[in-house]
Every structure is written in C-alpha cells, then in structure tokens.
Amino acid sequence: MSPRIPRSLWIAALLTLAVVILAAxxxxxxxxxxxxxxxxxxxxxxxxxxxxxxGQTKNIIIGFTASQTGSNNVESGKQLQGLQLWxxxxxxxxxxxxxxxxxxxxxxxxxxxxxxxxxxxxxxxxLINQDKVDFLISPYSSGLAKSAAIISEQYGKLMITTGAAxxxxxxxxxxxxxxLYTPASQYLSGAIDLLGKLSPSAKKIAIVYSKDAFSxxxxxxxxxxxxxxxxxxxxxxxxxxxxxxxxxxxxxxxAASPDAIMxxxxxxxxxxxxxxxxxxxxxxxxxxxxxxxxxxxxxxxGDGAQYVIGPSQxxxxxxxxxxxxxxxxxxxxxxxxxxxxxxxxxxxxxxxSYHAAGGYMAGLLLQKAIEDTNSIDPTAIKADxxxxxxxxxxxxxxxxxxxxxxxxxxxxxxxxxxxxxxxSGNFVKQIVWPLTAKTADAQLxxxx
Amino acid sequence: xxxxxxxxxxxxxxxxxFIYGLAAMGLTLIFGVMRVINLAHxxxxxxxxxxxxxxSVQLGLNPYLALVLTLFLGLAFGVVMYFIxxxxxxxxxxxxxxxxTFSVDLIIVGVGTAIFTTSPFSVNVDLGTYGSGEITVLGxxxxxxxxxxxxxxxxxxFLYRTRIGKSIRAVANNRSAAxxxxxxxxxxxxxxxxxxxxxxxISGGLIATLFTFTILTGDDYQTKSFVIxxxxxxxxxxxxxxxxxxxxxxxxxxxxxMQPSWVPVIEYVAFVLILLLRPNGLFGARx
Numbered sequence: 001m002s003p004r005i006p007r008s009l010w011i012a013a014l015l016t017l018a019v020v021i022l023a024a025x026x027x028x029x030x031x032x033x034x035x036x037x038x039x040x041x042x043x044x045x046x047x048x049x050x051x052x053x054x055g056q057t058k059n060i061i062i063g064f065t066a067s068q069t070g071s072n073n074v075e076s077g078k079q080l081q082g083l084q085l086w087x088x089x090x091x092x093x094x095x096x097x098x099x100x101x102x103x104x105x106x107x108x109x110x111x112x113x114x115x116x117x118x119x120x121x122x123x124x125x126x127l128i129n130q131d132k133v134d135f136l137i138s139p140y141s142s143g144l145a146k147s148a149a150i151i152s153e154q155y156g157k158l159m160i161t162t163g164a165a166x167x168x169x170x171x172x173x174x175x176x177x178x179x180l181y182t183p184a185s186q187y188l189s190g191a192i193d194l195l196g197k198l199s200p201s202a203k204k205i206a207i208v209y210s211k212d213a214f215s216x217x218x219x220x221x222x223x224x225x226x227x228x229x230x231x232x233x234x235x236x237x238x239x240x241x242x243x244x245x246x247x248x249x250x251x252x253x254x255a256a257s258p259d260a261i262m263x264x265x266x267x268x269x270x271x272x273x274x275x276x277x278x279x280x281x282x283x284x285x286x287x288x289x290x291x292x293x294x295x296x297x298x299x300x301x302g303d304g305a306q307y308v309i310g311p312s313q314x315x316x317x318x319x320x321x322x323x324x325x326x327x328x329x330x331x332x333x334x335x336x337x338x339x340x341x342x343x344x345x346x347x348x349x350x351x352x353s354y355h356a357a358g359g360y361m362a363g364l365l366l367q368k369a370i371e372d373t374n375s376i377d378p379t380a381i382k383a384d385x386x387x388x389x390x391x392x393x394x395x396x397x398x399x400x401x402x403x404x405x406x407x408x409x410x411x412x413x414x415x416x417x418x419x420x421x422x423x424s425g426n427f428v429k430q431i432v433w434p435l436t437a438k439t440a441d442a443q444l445x446x447x448x
Numbered sequence: 449x450x451x452x453x454x455x456x457x458x459x460x461x462x463x464x465x466f467i468y469g470l471a472a473m474g475l476t477l478i479f480g481v482m483r484v485i486n487l488a489h490x491x492x493x494x495x496x497x498x499x500x501x502x503x504s505v506q507l508g509l510n511p512y513l514a515l516v517l518t519l520f521l522g523l524a525f526g527v528v529m530y531f532i533x534x535x536x537x538x539x540x541x542x543x544x545x546x547x548x549t550f551s552v553d554l555i556i557v558g559v560g561t562a563i564f565t566t567s568p569f570s571v572n573v574d575l576g577t578y579g580s581g582e583i584t585v586l587g588x589x590x591x592x593x594x595x596x597x598x599x600x601x602x603x604x605x606f607l608y609r610t611r612i613g614k615s616i617r618a619v620a621n622n623r624s625a626a627x628x629x630x631x632x633x634x635x636x637x638x639x640x641x642x643x644x645x646x647x648x649x650i651s652g653g654l655i656a657t658l659f660t661f662t663i664l665t666g667d668d669y670q671t672k673s674f675v676i677x678x679x680x681x682x683x684x685x686x687x688x689x690x691x692x693x694x695x696x697x698x699x700x701x702x703x704x705x706m707q708p709s710w711v712p713v714i715e716y717v718a719f720v721l722i723l724l725l726r727p728n729g730l731f732g733a734r735x
Contacts, residue, residue: 248700268665
C-alpha cells in the first residue's frame with residue numbers, strides 16, 4: 001500500500017479550502033454570474049379549461065422555478081403545492097372573471113432549479129425571453145429569490161416573492177418585486193418581547209445561528225433588538241450550516257449561562273441542536289429556533305421538542321377572518337383559513353405548512369390585483385399592488401412604497417408556536433404569541 | 449476558559465473522532481488496496497444512515513440489531529458496486545475510476561432524493577446520559593465509540609490473522625505477484641471494496657443513532673474523510689482512525705476558542721499544510 005497523493009486530491013483540497021474560507025468570510029451569497037442559456041424541459045400546470053362565459057378568454061402564464069432536487073426540495077415542494085392548489089381553485093371557478101366579461105385563465109410554467117442560484121438566473125431569463133411568461137413568482141429561499149429578483153428587475157417583469165424573507169434583497173430600490181413573507185429582521189423580535197413578558201427576570205440571551213444569509217440577518221437584527229431592550233447577549237456566534245455535532249458549541253453556550261437561547265437556521269441543524277441541548281440538560285428558560293419547530297416532524301426528536309418555540313409566517317391555527325378584517329378596518333379577500341386548510345388536506349393528505357400558504361397566497365395576490373384592475377396590464381397591476389392593504393387567510397398584506405424599500409412587506413406579522421404536551425402526554429402545537437392570536441399561554445422550558 | 453468545559457469538549461470531540469475515523473477507514477482501505485478514490489463514499493455513508501432508519505424505524509427492529517444487518521448489507525452492496533462500476537475500469541487511469549465512483553454517487557443521491565426527498569430523518573435512540581455537572585456523555589456516543597473500536601480490532605484481526613486478509617494485503621502490495629501465487633485477485637479486490645463500503649455504511653448507521661440526517665448529509669462526512677486520510681496517510685487504516693480522533697479533538701477544542709463557522713477553515717488549512725509538508729500523512733502508510 002505505497003502512498004502517493006493524486007493530483008486530483010490536491011486540486012480538490014485547494015478548491016475546498018478556498019470555498020470554506022469564502023463561506024466563513026461572506027455568509028450572504030451575492031450572485032454575480034451572467035445568466036447561462038440552458039434549455040431544459042419545463043413542467044406545466046393543468047391546462048386551462050375553456051371559460052363558460054360569453055366574454056373573451058385571455059390566457060396568462062405564471063413562471064417560476066421550483067427546487068425539485070437539491071437541498072430546498074421539501075420546502076419548495078410545499079410552496080409549489082400551495083400554488084397548484086390556488087390554480088386548481090381558480091380553474092374550478094372557471095378562471096378569474098373581469099367586469100367586462102373577460103375571463104383570465106392562468107397556467108403555470110416552471111423548471112427545476114436544483115436549489116442552485118446559477119440555475120435560477122438562467123431559468124428566469126429563459127422564462128422571460130423564451131417562454132414569454134406574463135408574471136413571475138420567486139423560487140423558495142432568500143438566496144434563490146435574490147438571484148431571480150436580479151433577473152426580473154433587469155427585464156422589468158413583475159415578480160411576487162414567497163419563501164424569501166431576506167431584508168437586503170428588498171432594500172435595493174427594486175420596482176417590480178413584491179415580498180409576501182415578513183422580513184427576516186422581524187423574525188425574533190416577538191420572541192424577545194415574549195421572553196420579557198414570560199420571564200421579567202431574564203437578562204442573558206445567547207444568539208446562535210447558521211451562517212447563511214437568512215439566519216445571519218435574523219441574528220443581527222435580534223442582537224440589536226435584544227440589546228436595545230436591555231438584554232445582555234452573552235453568546236453571539238454563527239456555525240457552519242452543515243454542522244451535525246453541536247456538543248462543544250453547547251458546552252461553550254452553557255458556560256455563559258444564558259436565560260434564553262435563540263437562533264438556529266434550518267430544519268436539520270435546528271432539530272439536531274434542540275435535541276443535543278436537551279440531551280446535555282442545558283437549563284435555559286426559553287429556546288427559540290428558526291424554521292425547524294413549526295414542522296410536524298420536529299417532534300421526532302422526542303422530549304427535546306417540548307417547550308421549543310418557533311416563529312412562523314403562518315400556521316393553520318391562525319385566526320384571520322372576515323370579522324378580524326372588519327375589526328381591523330381592513331378589506332377581506334379570498335379563501336378562509338379553514339377552507340384553505342381543508343382543501344390542502346384533501347388534496348395532499350397533509351397539513352399545510354407556511355410554505356404552502358405562501359405559495360397559495362402568491363397566486364391569490366395576483367388574482368386580487370387582476371380583479372381590482374380588470375386587466376392583466378403589468379403597470380396597472382403594479383399600481384394596484386402598491387396601494388393594496390388587506391387581510392387574507394395568510395394575514396395582513398401591505399407593501400412598502402418607499403423608493404429604497406419598494407415592495408418590501410410591511411403588513412404581515414409573524415406568529416410564534418410552541419410545542420406543548422396535552423394531558424395525555426401528546427405533543428400539541430400551540431400559538432403563544434402575539435397575545436391576540438394565542439391558542440395557549442407560553443410555557444417556560446423545564447428539564448425532566 | 450473553564451477547565452470543566454475544556455474537558456467536556458475534549459471528550460465530546462474524542463468520541464466523535466472515533467466515528468470520523470471509522471468512516472475514513474473505508475475510504476483509505478479501498479484506496480490502499482486498489483488505488484481507487486471512492487467518490488461514492490459519502491453517498492454510501494448516507495445509505496448506512498437510511499438502512500438503519502428503515503430497519504429500526506420502519507421495520508421496528510432494535511437499532512443495534514439493525515446496525516448488524518447494515519454491516520452485512522454494506523458488504524454485499526460494496527461487492528455488487530465493485531463489479532458494476534469499478535471492476536471494468538480498475539486498471540484505467542485514476543480519473544476513470546474517480547468518474548465511475550462519482551457516477552455511483554450521483555445515482556445513489558438522485559434515487560435517494562426521489563424516494564426520501566431532502567427531508568431530515570432521525571432515529572431516536574435513548575441510552576441515557578452519564579456524568580455530572582458540566583461533563584456529560586451520551587450513552588449512544590459511548591456505544592458508538594465501543595462499536596468503532598470493536599470493528600477496527602476485528603478488521604485488523606481479519607487483515608493480519610486470516611488467510612483471506614493476508615491475500616488482500618498481498619494484492620495491495622503487488623497484484624501481479626499475488627496472482628502468480630494463485631490468489632484470486634478479482635475476488636480479493638471485490639471483497640476489499642465490500643469491506644470499505646461496509647465500514648462506510650456502518651459508520652453511517654452509527655452517525656444516524658446520534659444526529660439528524662438527510663440524503664445529502666454524506667457529502668460532509670466524505671469531505672471530512674478525505675481530510676482524515678490525508679492526516680493519517682493514504683492507505684493506512686490505523687492512520688485513518690488516529691486522523692479521525694485528531695480531527696474530532698480539533699473540532700471539539702477549537703470551537704471553544706473561535707466562532708464555530710471558522711473551525712472548518714482551520715481543518716482545511718491543516719489539510720493543505722499536511723499535503724505540503726508531509727504528503728504521506730502524519731503516520732505514513734503501510735499495508
């Protein structure tokens with residue numbers, strides 16, 4: 001077994017080192033490459049049925065990419081399901097009916113972006129130039145949506161972003177991009193408010209986060225918010241997104257004795273982190289993690305899931321309704337929460353996640369603007385979106401019209417869920433914040 | 449720095465290092481015997497994770513019994529994989545075998561994504577926590593370390609004390625001479641590939657008892673395995689185990705003194721430095 005280092009291993013080593021250094025230095029990926037010219041086969045939604053009204057029928061194409069492969073395929077798949085459910089509802093209703101009798105029949109055209117930013121840029125260029133889509137919806141995730149937004153803005157094509165909460169993307173003076181998700185900067189502020197309400201004596205917070213663009217942004221704003229509210233941030237550190245063993249990091253966190261631990265990143269790291277904190281018996285009063293806790297499979301980690309709080313864009317338990325809209329002096333539009341949840345369950349045999357709700361809402365928002373303007377003219381639709389201020393099953397929707405932050409979401413609020421146990425010892429997901437939307441009181445974390 | 453935290457993190461890192469080492473042993477064994485850099489190594493580690501998940505969660509078997517089944521499955525899968533993807537190109541340049549195993553990697557990850565998606569899975573094994581105060585050790589980690597040690601000892605016994613093991617070493621040293629001595633080299637190569645795959649799958653199974661995993665998780669362990677085999681010396685199974693322990697310790701201790709996101713940078717700097725200064729690894733290599 002004589003050793004000899006192959007040249008390929010040398011090259012792999014140097015490339016890996018370069019990538020790792022770049023990843024550690026620059027958490028927010030900034031795609032700069034020019035769009036490539038790929039010609040993959042698109043997937044399409046159901047073919048529009050012929051409208052039964054006597055008016056003209058206009059077909060519109062809504063284009064987007066979905067991550068059918070790669071690391072985002074689960075969340076993106078749910079987002080796609082929500083959008084397809086919206087299309088199914090519109091098709092069943094005979095299309096979007098305008099006042100002059102015209103029926104607008106939408107169809108979907110999408111490609112697999114493989115969860116890669118360079119694919120997104122190539123495919124959005126293709127959707128605009130070759131497929132001639134009328135409107136765009138973003139891919140899932142802040143990073144991919146940012147790549148798509150660069151292209152849609154270059155071509156002046158209207159795009160609704162869903163599954164994308166990054167603040168920076170929406171602070172570039174975009175003119176044609178509209179964000180559905182509550183921005184990342186507000187993800188943990190409610191949790192810090194909840195800590196103050198639940199445990200007034202708590203003073204020390206550990207903020208630990210995955211070093212990706214979204215989680216880093218959330219952590220930065222959480223740090224500022226916590227400090228401004230008198231908390232001492234005793235740990236403020238990022239970890240590699242692929243981390244699977246947090247043992248040493250947890251030892252370091254434990255040494256700082258935080259009252260609350262906040263942060264995380266995505267499902268795999270968040271659920272592993274929660275389990276290992278529980279296994280190591282870390283006695284923090286509150287554990288708030290991004291993304292992972294709202295997923296029903298989070299309870300697979302066992303008792304470590306109890307008391308864990310997670311911010312969510314939407315949950316089936318939310319109480320948005322026509323009555324709530326009336327009370328808030330806002331117009332109500334679209335499907336009810338219960339109907340959306342029931343329809344989704346019937347079609348996909350699963351509870352809808354916030355990704356799915358976001359997908360449905362993206363279609364619903366375009367539908368609302370088309371109905372309001374009685375046209376499919378992008379300029380008119382853009383003007384309508386600018387002044388939109390309404391309540392839907394997904395919550396309050398309002399976009400910034402400020403030149404720098406145009407299209408940024410300023411109406412929608414996060415809800416905070418917590419895994420609690422019922423009298424029989426079964427896990428139950430409860431909404432614990434804001435107080436106006438809660439289904440149960442929040443509980444401080446206790447170790448067995 | 450609190451001494452208890454340092455001790456606790458050292459223990460955590462050391463224990464993780466044994467599992468890293470076991471994973472890397474599969475890679476180094478295959479390279480040592482047949483000069484093939486197995487780029488499907490990470491995918492095979494993932495297969496081990498999902499095999500354990502299917503046996504224990506879906507079929508309801510005890511996770512550690514499932515681990516034994518995973519061991520035999522890994523051996524069989526490796527032999528099959530050798531004949532399908534490696535045997536016909538075994539004498540071709542390194543790039544050919546590299547691409548052949550990379551193709552297998554793409555197939556495994558592609559089929560796995562279609563079946564399991566990239567959703568995280570976990571096997572919830574609870575063997576309690578031992579220790580007190582700031583120094584605590586999970587029962588599952590203790591079992592994983594013991595399993596890694598047991599498998600390493602068994603591998604060495606097999607390679608150095610059995611006739612077949614000696615035949616494998618003979619093939620590794622000089623394939624033509626081994627053939628002239630009447631050794632069935634094809635069978636030995638297939639068996640070696642099977643053993644390497646078995647080690648990767650069993651390490652995947654052990655990792656699954658500790659951490660959440662997805663179909664893409666194996667890539668990270670593959671990269672670590674490359675670092676480890678370079679530290680320990682390509683083709684040297686003992687070096688791989690020691691390299692794994694060193695890497696685990698480095699991760700455990702370095703995390704205490706810097707942002708965790710910088711720890712991989714330190715690892716890869718060490719990787720490149722060893723390539724530059726000691727290209728045979730810290731422990732050289734031998735059959």
